[in-house]
Amino acid sequence: MRIGNVKLENNVFLAPMAGVTDLAFRILCKEMGAGLVVSEMVSSKGIYYKDPGTKTLLQVNPKERPIAIQIFGSDPEIMANIVEEYLNPREDIDIIDINMGCPAPKIVKNGDGSALMKDIILARKILREVVKVSNKPVTLKIRMGWDHDNINGVDLAKIAEEEGISALTVHARTRDMFYSGEADWNFIKKVKESVTIPVIGNGDIFEPEDGVRMFELTNCDAIAIGRGSQGNPWIFKRIINLMTGKEDILPSPEEIVRMCIKHLNLVCSIKGERVGVREMRKHTAWYLKGLRNSNEVKNLIYTIDNKEEMERILLEYIGLYS
């Protein structure tokens, strides 16, 4: 499939997740078949005011392309300015995604993220200004609406299409649901029936069968997987294999631990050992989730701040340490 002029190998994508979809994790998901990977959300003001932390978030690697960088904010001028000044010259970035779905109070209180679903006029202005200046396809990520009394995702989807957005990701929850309750896949179907731009369905894909079901039920053009990929980069290839009649590649406990160690080494090589080991604590807990007798190891990992030690504990756990 294509998003604007960007050709994608398949339609099973990684959804953006702050604190999760950093460069290391994106590379692993790409290797495991993701058709598109998306960065953590990046503050447009952070880029504008040259916040040093923002620079790390914008780091990409040729291996993970095509890559979408997701930005958030609510000042159309600042958003257009950073696209023109900082993102347009970046030839290593393929797509710009705009976040109008984040429910976090600290984001919403500034009028950013899903708060824009309460201000459709401002939302339209942002889309118009960013599309006008961008030299890359611009995509948008939305929810169903602010709450069940204000379901306006279809209206915003139509506005997005009118303003030249190249694809739309629909997280089928309202803002006030945050991440709980069931995603309403029928809503994705409704959006798909209302616009002609590609619609990317999102919410509650945890098993390969869920991915196939979402395609069937909603007729969406692509799917995006968030939490189902945590500690589980195999999900992309497993869905593709299921869709194309190829054999499943359910990983063994040893393969899972080996992937975790690969992830550890990759993140440490990018962010340094101190940060890398700390960030790997949550990833390790996700990798080991559901594996036999893993609770003790998970607890132990949280006390470790040394890469070799973490690797040793993991190898010991699967009986491979000698």
Ligand SMILES: Cc1cc2nc3c(=O)[nH]c(=O)nc-3n(C[C@H](O)[C@H](O)[C@H](O)COP(=O)(O)O)c2cc1C
């Ligand atoms: C830890 C975490 C961080 C997230 N960060 C972002 C983000 O930066 N930008 C965004 O658009 N959505 C973000 N999301 C939402 C996901 O992209 C996705 O819409 C949501 O988790 C539903 O999909 P899932 O059921 O496959 O997880 C985040 C979700 C989680 C769990």
